[in-house]
Amino acid sequence: MRFFDKIFGKKDDKKEDKNGIPASNSLKVNLDYIKNKLKDCDDVIYRDIWVGENQQYNLAIVFIDGLVDKDLINDHVLHSLLLDSRQADPSIEKIKRNLYEVIKKGTITGGDIKEITDLDKCILSILSGDTALLFDGSPEIVIISSKGWQMRSISPPEAETVVRGPREGFTETIRVNTALVRRWIRDPKLKIKQMQIGERTHTDVAVLYIEDIVDRNVLNKVMERLKNIKIDGIFESGYIEQLIEEDWHSPFPQVLSTERPDKVAASLLEGRVAILTDNTPFALIIPTTLATLFQSPEDYYERWMISSLLRILRFLAAIVALISPAVYIAFTAYHPGLIPTKLTLYVAATRQGMPFPAFFEAFIMEATFELLREAGVRLPVPIGQTIGIVGGLIIGQAAVQAGIVSPLMVIVVAVTAVASFAIPSYSAAIAFRMLRFIFMILAAVFGLYGIMLGFMIVLTHLVVLKSFGVPYLSPFVEIDLSDLADALIKAPIMYFKNRPEILDTPDRKKMKDLREEKIESIEDDRRDNNDKKQ
């Protein structure tokens, strides 16, 4: 906890008073203050305008070029103020009395406006892409929401593709992302709490939850930890993930990140909390357990048998990715008696004249594979393929023919590589890949005993680990049959009657039991028939 204190600051720290600078009545003073603050910011545009029949009223608009929708400002602010206002009805007396009210309510045709009197807040709004409208003779400033910058269109999520399921993924704009989630859940209980984190970046962060489903303990924890973040800037949701996670020692991700709105929506319905961050297409889902890292949205869209088989396959893949090179080392160096005789002789034969011991051989190959993977990520797509071919040749054919590695080792590395990519969560896959090297060292030093030792350490760690108060290994640690329906397997959909037991959700019921309904209706029919007979 000391670590958290260091990052978040002591909880009882008094918050800084942020009274800000109140705007004055004079336009010149206000404008000078803003100009002074935004000195040397050449992308800020100031526009003085004269309004009224005799052009007697002095107004100014301030916005940042590139962040605003220029069409909106032209059509709904400048056009309205400069041209339309001339044809406006209000008498001069009325205007004189309250120019501000008239313009705010009667002239500007922009949709989303709000008023503030704080100059610092005004500057912040301008920096977020809003347009500020300042009046001479009034301390109120009208902020017109005119955000409209170049953004990427909604495209399929790249890291989480599915065969069956929606193809849309989050984009870099938080507004679009919240809208994407809203489109999935049209429920007034879906709450989107927005805040700004980062003393300099003022990044928008939205916390999403469904009011009468969410686990309050988790929500409170999330809110508290988010509020305690004191950092100059937030880039990517990874910053938030690392700042609010429970145990930074752990190789396992305690927060699930996804770029799929459907996954976020489904998690919200389970009673989880989602965090959306501006400027990144990755949403965070809290709390996360080991089982959720192995779930793919497709599991729920496909029928249960294939989903269950695939999920078991993924768990097996995780084990393969974790220990297969370690097992190879342990068997060849310590326990040749544990593998079938014919295989033993084959392995012994393929390893004749190998210059390296099994551990070193495995280590070189695994490291080479990681190298290739990393290089493949860095390289632009057209060159990436070349690396694949060259790497494939070196890692496979050439190394075997040169007699540096045995053919079986190549198979082991290949299987491990493929298996590690079968885990849906990328960050979980990284955890398993990382631990693989530790397992290899353990196997090289202790043999199978070392692998068991490693398993015990990892399991002990997993049992202790918690994600926002929820045990990481649940539902496997607290055996609860209804939760197990969605862990190692994905049971038929009628077994998902309740929300997960591990979450303390006020509204438990997810679905009415179809079969119970059926039985009821059959009984009703029977009763009706009996009545008729009588």
Next chain:
Amino acid sequence: MKRKLKIVILWVLIALMLTGCWDKIEIEDRAFVMAIGIDLSSSNKRYVVTFQFPNAAQITKGTSGGGGGSEKPSFAVSEVADTIFSASRHISTRINKALYLGHTQAIIFGKDVVENKDKFQQVLDSLDRSYELSRKVYLLVTPQKAQDILLKKYEMEPNTGAYIRDIFKHYNLTSKFPTIDYNKITKSLHETNGNAIIPKIIAGKDEIKIAGSAIIKNYKLAGWMEDDENMGYMWLTGLVKGGDISINMPGDGEEIKVPFNISNVIRRRDVKEENGKIIYRVKLEVEGDITEYTFEKHGEMMKGDLLNVIERKTSDEIKKMTQKAINRFQKELKVDMLGIGDYIEKYHPSLWEKVGKDWDKIFPEVEIKVDVTSHVRRIGLFR
């Protein structure tokens, strides 16, 4: 935090110090001994131990078609030593690899070893203590020298250990040898104070043959069992899982042999005490097929009671075999290797309490009754 770290480091160190990598040998540096032969030297004082292991470099060449036929597919090395253990150590001065016994398939005893009680016991003790040896190793006795079998290269399978194991695999094709492995033999030896049956192996010119068995009584060779007698023993102990019996049927003029192919055997046992005499009853229900019969007669198979005759003759044949075995063990050797004492101990403990103490004396007096019923299930198909 620091305290936690210290504990973790201590823990890792303890694990490191208390174990260590004492048996870490890379797989290519091991010689996987497939068969071991144990003989006595000519003076009967020292052992001649032969280790046979495949030439690993040759294994993949065979599959990938690399040609290399000049190299030896397997090696056999003999060493003379005072004990079995020292033989396995001394031999490391002559080969470049570490012997590994974990995959040993067969251990062959020369006749002279099993004839010498002290030496045989010493050998068994050495095998019992080996931590590498699997308990599924096949033990065999040869009337020749074990060395002679292992030093030869058989073209069918130059790897003699694998050759022996493969023969044992088709125990259900023939009932010529008892399928008893090291586990059963040591159990029998320890429980009955040195009595066991061990399969017999002999080497031909270019092949080996496993048939019959050796009778060990009191850690010493007491004799050999062949064909009928051996099969009779297997009937009584429930080892028959397949194989065939030839029965004589009247043909035109001379008798013709008809094979009865055993497909299923059910053995039921029962023991009773009547007037102080123990009656042990074995009921064998044998099912099988007739796979050959002279062509003209084949049509008559379903007629009359021909099948009944065949069934009766089969039963008689089996009874004859068992009688031979009973005579051997009960009358001649007077040792219970038919599992009767074992059966009584397990299923009639109250009776065993009475007779168990001097079972050796009571066993020759036990009345053994064998009832055999045979059924012909199939009479063969014509294509």
